[in-house]
Amino acid sequence: MAVIDLQTKQCIFCAxxxxxxxxxxxxxxxxxxxxxxxxxxxxxxxxxxxxEEETIDDKVxxxxxxxxxxxxxxxxKGMFFLAAAYLLIKLPLERMxxxxxxxxxTDNQALAIGEYRIIAGLxxxxxxxxxxxxxxxxxxxxxxxVTAERIEWERGIFDRKVDNLDMFRVIDLKMRRTVFDVxxxxxxxxxxxxxxxxxEFVFEKVRDCRLLYDVIKKASLDADRRTGxxxxx
Numbered sequence: 001m002a003v004i005d006l007q008t009k010q011c012i013f014c015a016x017x018x019x020x021x022x023x024x025x026x027x028x029x030x031x032x033x034x035x036x037x038x039x040x041x042x043x044x045x046x047x048x049x050x051x052e053e054e055t056i057d058d059k060v061x062x063x064x065x066x067x068x069x070x071x072x073x074x075x076x077k078g079m080f081f082l083a084a085a086y087l088l089i090k091l092p093l094e095r096m097x098x099x100x101x102x103x104x105x106t107d108n109q110a111l112a113i114g115e116y117r118i119i120a121g122l123x124x125x126x127x128x129x130x131x132x133x134x135x136x137x138x139x140x141x142x143x144x145x146v147t148a149e150r151i152e153w154e155r156g157i158f159d160r161k162v163d164n165l166d167m168f169r170v171i172d173l174k175m176r177r178t179v180f181d182v183x184x185x186x187x188x189x190x191x192x193x194x195x196x197x198x199x200e201f202v203f204e205k206v207r208d209c210r211l212l213y214d215v216i217k218k219a220s221l222d223a224d225r226r227t228g229x230x231x232x233x
Contacts (some may be wrong), residue, residue, distance in 0.1 A: 007020040011025040011030070012040050012041060013037075016028070059147060059148060060145055061147060062144070062145070062212050063143075064143075064207060064208070065140060065142060065143050065144070066140075066142055066205045069184040069185075070181075070184075070204060070205025071135060071139060074132065078129075078131070078132045081125075082128055085122070086121070087121075088117055088118075088121035089117070092114070134157075139204075141156060141157055141160075142155040142204070146212070146216060146219065147167075148219050148222065149166065151216070152165075165195055165201060166223070167216075167219050168220070168223040168226075169194045169195045170192075170193050170220040171193060172191070172192040173189060173191045173213065173216055173217060174189070175188070175209055176188045176189075177209065185207060186206060186207055188206075189212050189216070190203075
């Protein structure tokens with residue numbers, strides 16, 4: 001008994017279902033082994049590959065902003081200076097100087113020193129607060145995004161800048177976590193690259209830093225294989 005092959009395929013011209021071994025479509029009448037058919041198949045394969053590459057390229061593997069917890073050391077220093085500013089405003093230093101040095105200040109002199117003392121304290125507090133606010137805003141205006149093909153980041157307060165780094169340019173990476181970082185659940189991932197603009201790129205104080213490390217390590221190896229890049233140490 002003869003075996004009938006019931007496998008089917010779609011006609012590349014009209015998309016109707018035909019037998020897999022068919023040479024000519026019974027619906028549109030086009031020959032499937034012609035040069036026209038081969039050229040169409042190549043175009044379809046090229047479009048399919050491009051779609052796959054775009055899908056790979058567009059898929060976000062990791063996205064994050066630097067954590068505000070990374071500001072903790074700066075905030076601690078800021079609190080120290082704010083405390084100093086508070087003492088400068090509240091403590092009558094002119095009278096303390098009189099007692100320590102045995103000087104006698106007139107009322108006008110003491111009043112002038114007191115005014116300068118208050119102005120200095122308020123100025124110090126204002127500068128400290130401004131520095132902390134600028135650092136916090138700058139930190140929150142930074143955004144990292146990692147795909148299979150590249151790393152992209154945005155930064156800037158009034159002048160926004162967007163840069164990217166091709167994944168195949170990553171040579172090496174390392175993760176740094178202080179004891180304080182471990183407690184807060186944050187960390188820093190540094191990259192060594194062949195990019196002339198950013199030979200060293202750093203993800204500052206991000207959460208899930210171990211996940212970021214693993215994502216970039218795998219993505220960079222995959223990118224090297226796709227592009228045929230070999231890094232010589």
